[in-house]
Amino acid sequence: MQVIFIKLLFATGPSINTRLLVAVVLSFALLVIDHQSSRLNSLRAGLSFIVYPILFAVDLPSKFFSEISEAAVGYTALLSENKRLKEQQFISDSKLLKFAALEKENIRLRSLLDSSYKIGEQMLVAEILSVNSAPFDHVVLVNKGSRFGVHDKQPVFDTQGVVGQVIRTLPFSSEVMLITDPNHAIPVQVNRNGLRTIAVGSGQLNRLVLPFLPNNADIKPGDLLITSGLGGIFPQGYPVAIVNNFEIQPHKPFAMISATPKAALDRIREVLIVWSDSKSVPLNLPPASDQSKTEAPINADSLPSVTPKTSGTVSHAISSVASQSKAVEHKVDSTSELTEPSAELTPNATNESETSAINASEEAAAQSSLSNKRLLLQEGEVESQPIVDPNTKSETDLTEIAKARAMLRNKDQTQVEEDE
Amino acid sequence: MNSNYYGSFFYAITIVIAMGLKIMPLPVAFQLWNPDWVLLVLIYWVLVLPYKFGVFGSWLVGLLTDVLTGRLLGQYALIYALTTYICLKLYKRVRAFPLLQQGVFIFGCLLFAQILVFGIETFDNPSRFQWSFLLPVISGTLVWPFTGMILRVIRIHQRVG
Structure with a gap:
């Protein structure tokens, strides 16, 4: 007590006005830097070590209650659930069997078109922390961060x-913006006819809007919207939403269309964070000697030799979490060895990487771009001129690409690949 | 000296609890009413112990709140530092105020803070002003007497300060 009063009597140091000035200047500096660049991410990551326990503690009660309710389920209920899940597993397994064959067929058909093919995603299961950080944003926190190799x-x-x-990623957590956030837009296409558009978040958890379709667009309630792969963030072909309302506005150029997200955004507890290689896989690679195939090709002659890679990268990242503080690069050289078997990423992530998540790397794409005529359409402008790799500039190549492009156009479902 | 350390630990605990309340998941209807607990607790401690809680302390708490809520770094730091400054300038008068006048003062502080929050968030990401944005100010003013009472009881019980 004595010490405090002496301090008070002989108060030294800067006056309160000076202190305020320093604090305000510092705050403005931080605000401007954080707004302009991501240079402060290390500071944020450092501070997040202090606040993570708070997040964890706030999340605890709901976790606790959900575990309690799980534990209180009766024996018969569990038995019936188990039976149902087994049936579901059986069905999806048999679908996967078909999927492997279809994938091969797709690769083969694409090789006939001299087109490129994109394969392989790796996934990581993350749990949503039930905290509310920003009342007006649709942003959730998940419990996997840059220490698991998660990135923006x-x-x-x-x-x-x-x-x-x-x-945004922090060491132990990352922020996920939901597709229904008013600031979020996702490029989609109608699964039925390949009509491309953009789905914008509405601010309501059960509604997306498609504001850029004309009144005569071929879209109707019940249509499934899938990711179109344009934009380069979302891989192509994943379900996004189902159109539930199509309203023609005669006095306006655009129709009023809304859709319901497929994902149960208001109920989910666990999500999958996906690593998708944004590079398309070149076809007709000369078979390299040191590369093994994960699956036996259906027809060895006509099949392109894609560079397959088992997904040892993410599991590697997880195994080295304890030792390494930096995010582990998830892209590994294509020429590196294919030794590591696809291990389970987390205890509750069972089916992630064992389905031969094939990863093609940048080097392979760059190497083969010389020998391959890849058809690449610029993102967002589907009908525009195809972008040709700077390396393939000869006229013969260009004509061949134009030919391939014409062939692709003839097909109903033009699959568009994007490249940077 | 020993009690001093105990005291600092004690303030930290109250602020940590306030941070937890600030990010507490609530039903949507209540979500809009969730007041800025951290600011309430900070105001209380600044008014009661102005020689221990300064602008810089609030600035640091604000910086942690920024990280916690995923806002721009410096947003809550700036707001808490400014509010603390106002409280430090006026604490002698506010202590003598009757409850109603104190409520008006708290309302003013919270309103000032909330408007700044809106201003900085608009700067980051332009949005339309909604009146529901000011609901936490009202709820904060309403819970102030209880917050103050609880903190006072705890403070006297623990003989902090």
């Missing part, structure tokens, strides 16, 4: 469809 602009799914994308 990663797509996030649940088992039903697209949930959102990672907008």
Whole structure:
């Protein structure tokens, strides 16, 4: 007590006005820097070590209650659930069998078109922390961060469809913006006819709006919207939403269309963070000697030799979490060895990487771009001129590309690949 | 000296609890009413112990709140520092105020803070002003007497300060 009063009597140091001035100047500096760049991410990451326990503690009660309610389920209920899940597993397994064959067929058909093919995603299960950080934003926190190799602009799914994308990562957690956030837009296409548009968040958890379709657009309630792969963040072909309302506005150029997200955004507890390689896989690679194939090709002659890679990268990242503080690069050289078996990422993530998540790397794409005529359409402008790799500039190549492009146009479902 | 350390630990605990309340998940209807607990607790401590709580302390708490809520770094730091400054300038008068006048003062502080929050968030990401944005100010003013009472009881019980 004595000490305090002496301090008070002989108060030294800067006056309160000076202190305020310093604090305000510091705050403005931080605000401007944080607004302009991501240079302060290390500071934020450092401070997040202090506040993470608070997040964890706030999340505890709901976690506790959900565990309690799980534990209180009766024996018969569990038995019936188990039976149902087994049936579901059986069905999805048999669908996957078909999927492997279809994938091969797709690769083969694309190789006939001299087109490129994109394969392989790796996934990581993350749990949503039930905290509310910003009342007006649709942003959730998940419990996996940069220590698990999570990085910005990663797509996030649940088992039903697209949930959102990672907008910021901290060491132990990352922020995921939901597709229904008013500031979020996702490029989609109608699964039925390939009509492309953009779905914008509405601010309501059960509603997306499609504001850029004309009144005569071929879209109707019940249509499934899937990701179109344009934009480069979301991989192509994942379900996003189902159109539920189509209203013609005769006095306006655009129709009023809304859709319901497939993902149960208001109920999900667990999400999948996805690593998708934004590079398309070049086809007709000369078979390299040191590369093994994960699956036996259906027809060895006509099949392109894609560079397959088992997904040892993410599991590697997780195994080294304890030792490394930095995010582990999830893209590994294509020429590196294919030794590591696809291990389970987390205890509750069972089916993630064992389905031969094939990852093509940048080097392979760059190497083969010389020998391959890849058809690449610029993102957002589907009908524009195809972008050709700077390396393939000869006229013969260009004509061949134009030919391939014409062939692609003839097909109903033009699959568009994007490249940076 | 020992009690001093105990005291600092004690303030930290109250502020941590306030931070937890600030990010507490609530039903949507209540969500809009959730007051800025951290600011309420900070105002209380600044008014009661102005020689221990200064502008810089609030600034640091604000910085942690920024990280916690995922806002721009410096947003709550600036707001808490400014509010603390106002409280430090006026604490002698406010202590002598009757409850109603104190409520008016708290309302003013919270309103000032909330308007700044809106201003900085608009700067980051332009949005339309909604009146529901000011609901936490009203609820904060309403819970102030109880917050103050609880903190006072705890403070006297623990003989902090």
